[in-house]
Amino acid sequence: MATKHENLVSWLRDAHAMEQQAERMLTAQKERLHNYPKLRTRIEKHIEETLGQRETLERALTRLGSEPSTLKDMSGKLMAFGQAMGGMVMSDEVVKGAMSGYVFETLEIASYTVLIAAAKAVGDTQTQQDCEAILQQEIAMADWLREHLPELSQAFLDRSDTPGLEAKR
Ligand code: MG
Numbered sequence: 001m002a003t004k005h006e007n008l009v010s011w012l013r014d015a016h017a018m019e020q021q022a023e024r025m026l027t028a029q030k031e032r033l034h035n036y037p038k039l040r041t042r043i044e045k046h047i048e049e050t051l052g053q054r055e056t057l058e059r060a061l062t063r064l065g066s067e068p069s070t071l072k073d074m075s076g077k078l079m080a081f082g083q084a085m086g087g088m089v090m091s092d093e094v095v096k097g098a099m100s101g102y103v104f105e106t107l108e109i110a111s112y113t114v115l116i117a118a119a120k121a122v123g124d125t126q127t128q129q130d131c132e133a134i135l136q137q138e139i140a141m142a143d144w145l146r147e148h149l150p151e152l153s154q155a156f157l158d159r160s161d162t163p164g165l166e167a168k169r
């Protein structure tokens with residue numbers, strides 16, 4: 001068994017590992033993008049948000065008498081995502097990247113929804129409010145990606161169909 005406090009701490013550490021992975025994936029994606037400036041700009045904005053989220057989680061863990069775990073934590077659970085995102089040498093990587101990004105944001109939405117419930121159960125109002133604020137950023141990023149998938153796909157298809165233009169990123 002585990003106390004509510006212990007589960008909250010454990011889930012905050014999972015979220016911290018998730019944000020570190022988000023930072024790596026978004027940065028790798030951003031650096032490879034050249035022909036899709038709107039997507040690149042939105043990713044840059046979310047990298048900034050992601051750094052803030054990680055710091056917020058670190059403060060929450062410190063308040064609760066814990067600290068982020070260094071290596072192992074959630075790396076196994078998230079490895080499939082890393083592999084999916086890492087192997088982006090495909091001809092349509094901008095589209096696959098946006099799709100993977102959307103899926104990852106949805107994982108983040110689920111994680112913070114769980115964390116809000118846990119913080120509520122423990123009576124940790126500060127952590128609850130922090131996670132509610134982060135959740136809004138994840139929802140906004142997921143919505144943006146979903147709403148821009150048609151436009152992005154169209155742009156990719158047009159470039160792909162034009163001799164001499166690079167389409168994939
Ligand atoms: Mg995040």
Ligand code: FE
Binds near residue numbers: 050138
């Ligand atoms: Fe996110």
